[in-house]
Amino acid sequence: MALAVGIRGLTRSLLRPWVRVPGPARGRTEPAAGGGDGVRCFGSPRVLVEPDPAAGFAVMKMRNPPVNSLSLEFLTELLISLEKLESDKAFHAIILTSDCPGIFSAGLDLMEMCGRDPTHYAEYWKAVQELWLRFYLSHLVVISAINGVNAAGGCLLALSCDYRVLADNPKYAMGLNETLLGIIAPFWFKDTLVNTVGHRTAERALQLGLLFPPAEALQVGMVDKVVPEDQVLSAARSELAQWLAIPGHARQLTKSLMRKPTADRLLKERDADIQNFVRFISRDAIQKALRVYLEKLKQKKT
Numbered sequence: 001m002a003l004a005v006g007i008r009g010l011t012r013s014l015l016r017p018w019v020r021v022p023g024p025a026r027g028r029t030e031p032a033a034g035g036g037d038g039v040r041c042f043g044s045p046r047v048l049v050e051p052d053p054a055a056g057f058a059v060m061k062m063r064n065p066p067v068n069s070l071s072l073e074f075l076t077e078l079l080i081s082l083e084k085l086e087s088d089k090a091f092h093a094i095i096l097t098s099d100c101p102g103i104f105s106a107g108l109d110l111m112e113m114c115g116r117d118p119t120h121y122a123e124y125w126k127a128v129q130e131l132w133l134r135f136y137l138s139h140l141v142v143i144s145a146i147n148g149v150n151a152a153g154g155c156l157l158a159l160s161c162d163y164r165v166l167a168d169n170p171k172y173a174m175g176l177n178e179t180l181l182g183i184i185a186p187f188w189f190k191d192t193l194v195n196t197v198g199h200r201t202a203e204r205a206l207q208l209g210l211l212f213p214p215a216e217a218l219q220v221g222m223v224d225k226v227v228p229e230d231q232v233l234s235a236a237r238s239e240l241a242q243w244l245a246i247p248g249h250a251r252q253l254t255k256s257l258m259r260k261p262t263a264d265r266l267l268k269e270r271d272a273d274i275q276n277f278v279r280f281i282s283r284d285a286i287q288k289a290l291r292v293y294l295e296k297l298k299q300k301k302t
């Protein structure tokens with residue numbers, strides 16, 4: 001794989017030992033992949049992996065409560081889990097879902113982008129880029145089983161998958177809502193959305209920061225299927241059968257053919273994109289807007 005920067009060089013100090021989680025699976029809604037007694041779960045503190053090597057896939061559950069915000073540590077653990085599955089020939093696919101009830105992901109962790117220094121912003125942004133590149137270009141089939149609200153960076157992660165199943169709950173809106181925070185979705189967020197829903201829908205959605213409830217998300221093509229909440233994982237598993245029936249090399253090369261030009265745009269401008277982000281996020285007006293937004297989230301509770 002031509003990806004220039006591996007996760008090894010990313011945040012080595014954050015790497016934690018790969019820990020074994022006692023089986024059976026701890027999923028709250030549906031049984032683990034395969035569901036058999038012999039299934040052993042693996043994971044790291046924030047990512048639970050339920051492997052089903054016999055069926056050729058694993059369920060990857062995000063568990064960074066309360067809202068699966070994509071902190072630097074969480075991003076790193078997601079990358080490690082992905083790399084581990086990619087390097088094991090037993091696995092051809094991943095189902096990505098959440099272990100936090102009602103939340104798929106609240107997107108990038110605002111605390112990583114607020115009140116920190118430029119070195120930290122650069123390290124964080126490099127990890128965000130890496131997460132997108134690795135998921136977007138993964139040779140595995142990646143299906144997201146979206147079982148909760150899914151904003152901004154979380155939506156990007158789902159859009160990077162090959163297929164999206166969304167739980168039919170009007171609270172589970174998803175979209176790239178960056179403008180509502182007074183910030184801007186970078187060009188590669190935008191490209192990923194355009195590739196999924198088309199230019200006109202993306203243009204409107206990005207400017208207005210739209211979060212689409214399930215029926216609308218399905219209508220605009222942001223997700224591929226909407227199913228009752230208790231069937232999200234089983235629907236993802238059923239869909240997987242079709243993807244796994246295709247000769248792997250043909251599917252992988254076709255995926256690369258479709259996605260490489262989009263990924264290459266970032267790969268060519270990666271350092272400039274980091275510098276742009278650091279400059280942008282460090283601005284007083286942006287820092288103020290993020291603090292106000294965080295304050296609003298906190299006040300919502302009182």
Ligand SMILES: CCC/C=C/C(=O)SCCNC(=O)CCNC(=O)[C@H](O)C(C)(C)COP(=O)([O-])OP(=O)([O-])OC[C@H]1O[C@@H](n2cnc3c(N)ncnc32)[C@H](O)[C@@H]1OP(=O)([O-])[O-]
Pocket residue numbers: 066067069103105106107108109110111149151152153154177178181183184185186294297298300301
């Ligand atoms: C160029 C940059 C591009 C940017 C891309 C992005 O992804 S930008 C991201 C765009 N993302 C968004 O706009 C989504 C913002 N989040 C939400 O809209 C809601 O949290 C929710 C609907 C996801 C869940 O509602 P709910 O009622 O179930 O939960 P709740 O609201 O009570 O939150 C619980 C706790 O989590 C905290 N926290 C929440 N999100 C974040 C975060 N991203 N980060 C950090 N922390 C966050 C929240 O402050 C609270 O903390 P407290 O007070 O306990 O210390």
